[in-house]
Amino acid sequence: MPPSDDKADWSKVEKAKQAGRFLRGSIDEVLSSDQPALAHDDAQLLKFHGAYQQYDRDQRKAGGQGKAERAYQYMVRVRIPAVRLTATQYLDLDRITDRLASGTLRITSRQGLQYHGVLKRNLKATLAGINQTLLTTLAACGDVSRNVMMSPAPPANEAESRALDFALEVASQLRPASRAYHEIWLGEQKLESGAPENEEPFYGQQYLPRKFKVGVALPGDNSADIYTQDVGIIPLIEDGRLRGANLLVGGGLGMTHLKADTFARLATRLGSVEPEAVVEATITVASIFRDFGNRKDRRHARLKYLVRDWGMDRFKAEFVERFSSRLHPWAKCGELTVKDHIGSHRAADGSWYYGVYVENGRIGDTEAARLRSGLRALVNELQPGVVLTPQQNLLLTGLTGQQVERIGEILDDHGIARPERVSPARRVSLACVALPTCGLAIAEAERVAPSVMDELEALLASLGLANEAVSVRMTGCPNGCVRPYTADIGLVGRAANAFDIYVGGRPAGDRLTDLYAEKVPLGEIVETLRPLLTSWKDDRQAGESFGDYYQRVHHRGPALGILTGAKGTP
Numbered sequence: 001m002p003p004s005d006d007k008a009d010w011s012k013v014e015k016a017k018q019a020g021r022f023l024r025g026s027i028d029e030v031l032s033s034d035q036p037a038l039a040h041d042d043a044q045l046l047k048f049h050g051a052y053q054q055y056d057r058d059q060r061k062a063g064g065q066g067k068a069e070r071a072y073q074y075m076v077r078v079r080i081p082a083v084r085l086t087a088t089q090y091l092d093l094d095r096i097t098d099r100l101a102s103g104t105l106r107i108t109s110r111q112g113l114q115y116h117g118v119l120k121r122n123l124k125a126t127l128a129g130i131n132q133t134l135l136t137t138l139a140a141c142g143d144v145s146r147n148v149m150m151s152p153a154p155p156a157n158e159a160e161s162r163a164l165d166f167a168l169e170v171a172s173q174l175r176p177a178s179r180a181y182h183e184i185w186l187g188e189q190k191l192e193s194g195a196p197e198n199e200e201p202f203y204g205q206q207y208l209p210r211k212f213k214v215g216v217a218l219p220g221d222n223s224a225d226i227y228t229q230d231v232g233i234i235p236l237i238e239d240g241r242l243r244g245a246n247l248l249v250g251g252g253l254g255m256t257h258l259k260a261d262t263f264a265r266l267a268t269r270l271g272s273v274e275p276e277a278v279v280e281a282t283i284t285v286a287s288i289f290r291d292f293g294n295r296k297d298r299r300h301a302r303l304k305y306l307v308r309d310w311g312m313d314r315f316k317a318e319f320v321e322r323f324s325s326r327l328h329p330w331a332k333c334g335e336l337t338v339k340d341h342i343g344s345h346r347a348a349d350g351s352w353y354y355g356v357y358v359e360n361g362r363i364g365d366t367e368a369a370r371l372r373s374g375l376r377a378l379v380n381e382l383q384p385g386v387v388l389t390p391q392q393n394l395l396l397t398g399l400t401g402q403q404v405e406r407i408g409e410i411l412d413d414h415g416i417a418r419p420e421r422v423s424p425a426r427r428v429s430l431a432c433v434a435l436p437t438c439g440l441a442i443a444e445a446e447r448v449a450p451s452v453m454d455e456l457e458a459l460l461a462s463l464g465l466a467n468e469a470v471s472v473r474m475t476g477c478p479n480g481c482v483r484p485y486t487a488d489i490g491l492v493g494r495a496a497n498a499f500d501i502y503v504g505g506r507p508a509g510d511r512l513t514d515l516y517a518e519k520v521p522l523g524e525i526v527e528t529l530r531p532l533l534t535s536w537k538d539d540r541q542a543g544e545s546f547g548d549y550y551q552r553v554h555h556r557g558p559a560l561g562i563l564t565g566a567k568g569t570p
Contacts, residue, residue, distance in 0.1 A: 050137025434476025
């Protein structure tokens, strides 16, 4: 901890961690009691275990419930390092939601899975059931290293396999060591003398000041959006050999409306390291964050604010001081793009993989399409590997050509649109959960995004732009969970049924948007964009994307990218 950081000024969450006995608090006692919900400190500690205490805000509004009358429920998030599941694991996870949750699964924008609507009485059974699949919820949330993101496609060679192993190694090294998870959820015997002082050799009793996000790209594929991560890793592969990795630090998209000192920021180039030093380098960055991050004001506690406040010269000097290997200059590497993994693709080993489009990550059955039933049938019959993507979709891997043909038949049988029938814009659209369960949501997102896309698709078709993959990402608050500030169009909840519109990013994730319009009513979003989309159609250069066109013609400030920070960064 910084010597000047007075513990008396720590935030309420820091004080909860300090008193929490390495994530134990009184969670176990409350779960066994008639108390309807966890108090503040325990609710904060519960996040480290992978669950958020929430309530159905629709029910509260309809019933006029006061705080004491809220019908509390829980969101449970599965942490899946390397984002690869076996067919058995997927089917087991699917069964849990019928018994203990809302009947749906949701793929997150960090390649995890979420259950919603879990009741307090079912929390232990839910987490224990997930653990029985050889997965965990530990560190899916909280002030620790979150799920490590990576390219979802099967690796093309041994070098790519080694690069993707970075995700597994980082996740393993930065996983909390506390036995609290096993005591509370898995029935491990509690220590009579309480938690030992050295139970968390890396994190200590305070863990990190805020969440810590890591992403691993592959050459040509930035599906993991590494410029938005606390640490972004770009493997350097030449002639089929892994030569090392470039590292970026200090990315993050969360901000607060009307707070100019909070901002989205793209990660800055730190340098390159040898292959065997990538994991140590990532942990070194986490250690700097642990020791110097802001523990007084959670709005300024992410690593990006430390990098901004210190500047890269000081940050790099501290990194070199702690790092046992050598930090090399940034190495030249190819441009990163984001690949569309939807539909059928041939893998390097001759097998096939197939990307199933999942609108906004929600796996459920409706009258129009029985997506959850269809996926269950596919996985049960074909026994593929299952990979979750940062675009909230799902890949089935290790397939034969005959199995790929069978996928189309099963999709048709369940009313699920084949990928070629989904518009390019909708295929790259994302939305967060927002209302009714997220406690931070100001406006809708997932529930209204499909209708916004319906209207946008109609406009694009009328302009002759139906085949353009204009990326639209919608959030119910400014925290940016589906990365709206790097999209062609970002729709960010500003008030009930009103959104700020951001324009000018691009799917590669290496450019931030401009604020284009404020407090636009939900029903006026597409019409507000009509003049800009029309001018793009009329004045674009050959092959120019919507975001690139905006930056060339309408951008209102200097273009600042990964070399110099981010627009709006003081």
